[in-house]
Amino acid sequence: MSAAARRTASALLFAAAFAAVQALLWYAYYGHGAKALIGDEATYQSTALSILAGGAWMPSTIWPPLQPLLLALVYATFGTHLVAVQLLQTLLLLACAALLRDLWRLLGGRVAAANAAAGLFLLNPATAAYAHWLWPEVVHLFLLLAAFWLLVRGRTRLSAGAAGLCVGLAMLAKSLLSAFWPAFLLLFLRRGAPRFAWAAAALFALGAALATAPALWHGWRAYGRPMIADSSAYNLWIGLTDRWRSDYVEDMGGATLPAFLASAPTPQQRNAIYLDKARARVAEQGVARTLAAQAGRQYFRLFSAKTLLASQLPGPACAGYLSAYRTGPWLTRTLVALNDLFHALTLAACAFGLAGWRLRAAPGAGRAADAPARRWLLALVALFIAYQLGLMLLLHVKARFLLPMLPFLCGFAGSFLAALRSPRGDAAIALTPPRLAAGALLAALLLFLAFAGPALDGLCAG
Numbered sequence: 001m002s003a004a005a006r007r008t009a010s011a012l013l014f015a016a017a018f019a020a021v022q023a024l025l026w027y028a029y030y031g032h033g034a035k036a037l038i039g040d041e042a043t044y045q046s047t048a049l050s051i052l053a054g055g056a057w058m059p060s061t062i063w064p065p066l067q068p069l070l071l072a073l074v075y076a077t078f079g080t081h082l083v084a085v086q087l088l089q090t091l092l093l094l095a096c097a098a099l100l101r102d103l104w105r106l107l108g109g110r111v112a113a114a115n116a117a118a119g120l121f122l123l124n125p126a127t128a129a130y131a132h133w134l135w136p137e138v139v140h141l142f143l144l145l146a147a148f149w150l151l152v153r154g155r156t157r158l159s160a161g162a163a164g165l166c167v168g169l170a171m172l173a174k175s176l177l178s179a180f181w182p183a184f185l186l187l188f189l190r191r192g193a194p195r196f197a198w199a200a201a202a203l204f205a206l207g208a209a210l211a212t213a214p215a216l217w218h219g220w221r222a223y224g225r226p227m228i229a230d231s232s233a234y235n236l237w238i239g240l241t242d243r244w245r246s247d248y249v250e251d252m253g254g255a256t257l258p259a260f261l262a263s264a265p266t267p268q269q270r271n272a273i274y275l276d277k278a279r280a281r282v283a284e285q286g287v288a289r290t291l292a293a294q295a296g297r298q299y300f301r302l303f304s305a306k307t308l309l310a311s312q313l314p315g316p317a318c319a320g321y322l323s324a325y326r327t328g329p330w331l332t333r334t335l336v337a338l339n340d341l342f343h344a345l346t347l348a349a350c351a352f353g354l355a356g357w358r359l360r361a362a363p364g365a366g367r368a369a370d371a372p373a374r375r376w377l378l379a380l381v382a383l384f385i386a387y388q389l390g391l392m393l394l395l396h397v398k399a400r401f402l403l404p405m406l407p408f409l410c411g412f413a414g415s416f417l418a419a420l421r422s423p424r425g426d427a428a429i430a431l432t433p434p435r436l437a438a439g440a441l442l443a444a445l446l447l448f449l450a451f452a453g454p455a456l457d458g459l460c461a462g
Contacts, residue, residue, distance in 0.1 A: 021125050025129050027331070029132050032328070038322055044068050048068040048071035051068060062257070062261075064174060064228055065229070066169060071134065089132070090128075096138070099145040099148070100118055100411065101114045104411040108411065110418055112422070113417075116417045117407070120413055121410045124346065126308070126339045127403070129309045144177070144404060146166045150166065151187045152373045163207065176388075223268065224268075225268060233271035235395045236278050237277055247304070247320060247398045249320040299393075300453035303446055303449040304449070307339055308399055310339050318460040344447060345413070347409070347450055348413075349413035352443060353411075353416035355438040357412065419431060
């Protein structure tokens, strides 16, 4: 079989697998009555409907405004049909995979690695299902990857401004990015001409400012402080008081929110009260004991194989299953099996990819002209993952918080899987015995975090 015929066959096989996963997920959502909206989904939906009826466009200091505004726009255009939102978010998810593929083609240097990364991302039902839900995860991820892509692939100042706009909009979708955005300015250090670098950096900052200015002005007028949405103190307190290694087990987030909102009239006062409570708890436990307890609980929640898809399938409530889907036994088992398979494969292959990664660009890893962009992209990806892991150590963690890191985990996993097929042809991965041993240890740790939490907690025992 010729190389062209193999590529065609691979593309057809991928398309068939993607269509099968999509068919399973659409049938799961609608086959026996639509899935129930849960948690923040109901809030975003009600806010969007309120906006359509003439209500405030930014009524909350907890939830950023972009997702309900997007829902309201879709409903105003196509009618109040959830399917329209799901189709739009499916297109955005496909765009995320395309951006990931091109970014990893630059970073890993091999088409096979980039294809494998995009395939792992799209064929995982736990990832694809995000397009069907009303959380802002897909919108946020698309904007985040678009910003990465514009900054490393863009050649003009206009692309820098567009990247800033994407970052600003991403902060309007999920506020966890708010403390990280200045790190994107590091990418302008790679530009050849200082004049271009300063002008591009200024346009990037301007784009971010334009996107966030209306929300910041609203915060200033309403609360005397330029703010979008700030639930950090609340999430810190819930994170410090989490008890279980799986989310949705006796979850205290929703139960504590009314008390938080009633604790004081302004966001600043509420945050001050709950920061004092958090400081008192840390002082009582001690810093070392607090950090050890958090690390021994929150990373189980973050890497858990009981993803948001699995959590919504039928199952025992004592183990954190919400039974929001009305799937029959065969479909539930099929989705759980695929969920666990892709989750385990991604984490294990990522571990080996990280251990085998060569920090120095090797001959053959893309064009020499791409080397500076590759180095800065790798540095920014490493900073982003470190930032996310640092936040998750302290804050209230749900399994869906892994999604912003997932494309990059898929990237390292894809590079390792591509190297397995052709180890001598991969310039980014070295499969030496010490690296393989380190990869095995890291893979064992990640898989332990993914699957051991419910057993360690003794959920549903007795």
